[in-house]
Amino acid sequence: MKNRLVAFAFVLLVTGLGTGAALAHHGWAWTTGGNIELIGIITSVKLGNPHGVLKVDAEGDVWTVEVGQPWRNEDAGLEPGDLAEGVEIRVIGQPSVNIEDRLMKAERLYIGGVEYNLYPNRD
Amino acid sequence: MDGVFAALEGLPFVEAIRFSRWGYAAVNAAHILGLALVVGSTVPLNLRLLGIAWKSVDRADVVRVLSATAASGLALAVCAGLILFATRATEYGGSDVLWVKLALVACGTTSAVIAHVRYGWTLTYAPRGACTVHAVISLTCWVGALICGRLIAFTLP
Numbered sequence: 001m002k003n004r005l006v007a008f009a010f011v012l013l014v015t016g017l018g019t020g021a022a023l024a025h026h027g028w029a030w031t032t033g034g035n036i037e038l039i040g041i042i043t044s045v046k047l048g049n050p051h052g053v054l055k056v057d058a059e060g061d062v063w064t065v066e067v068g069q070p071w072r073n074e075d076a077g078l079e080p081g082d083l084a085e086g087v088e089i090r091v092i093g094q095p096s097v098n099i100e101d102r103l104m105k106a107e108r109l110y111i112g113g114v115e116y117n118l119y120p121n122r123d
Numbered sequence: 124m125d126g127v128f129a130a131l132e133g134l135p136f137v138e139a140i141r142f143s144r145w146g147y148a149a150v151n152a153a154h155i156l157g158l159a160l161v162v163g164s165t166v167p168l169n170l171r172l173l174g175i176a177w178k179s180v181d182r183a184d185v186v187r188v189l190s191a192t193a194a195s196g197l198a199l200a201v202c203a204g205l206i207l208f209a210t211r212a213t214e215y216g217g218s219d220v221l222w223v224k225l226a227l228v229a230c231g232t233t234s235a236v237i238a239h240v241r242y243g244w245t246l247t248y249a250p251r252g253a254c255t256v257h258a259v260i261s262l263t264c265w266v267g268a269l270i271c272g273r274l275i276a277f278t279l280p
Binding site: 070 | 140142147211276
């Protein structure tokens, strides 16, 4: 009885954590694994920890684009003010498995022809 | 409420944490240390209260050590958690899973306070039935709060 109870509790816990992994927005588990390209105009910017979030209007289709946390953006060469409303941006990154989310995580950004690589070790 | 959240985000100290690499990491680590102490102490405490494990150890001794650990962990987790919340108050305030977590934390804390007020700091006077009720509430609330807390990072853009 005792062992069964403990085992049951453990299974509950692991199932809970497993569900979390499937929904993951941290890491890359929630993305498709393949890159897409998004070109549009930045309509809102919210930078800072745990990571920055842009809204990008691609011909009427508004996407949420996750960029890096401050240190990652800085390492990629982004200066304060580079990511600003009204700026045209090209984003290479992975979309959410659920395409209806209109959500993607950026690997590389291009502003005015300049590349900013947030994840130099990914392709 | 949105005004309060925006004001929180705008506090100079919060702004500094939002853009700090190691400051944010430190607050994050403090929060995890806090909840590790809470869950790490309440699980064995409740298993003892339920009579599932460590029956040979005196109940009052187990309660004395683990309640104090849980209370300190909770204090740390709440302080660090408030700062983490403030860095993104608007988004976190709109997260259902965060409110579920806060309800679980409130419920777990209330249950613990009631138990200690009623039955003494080491729960010396607690009847078996009361121990079971409080232990089940505690296990559900703290493990549930941990899972909900983790899910916040996985459900917000």
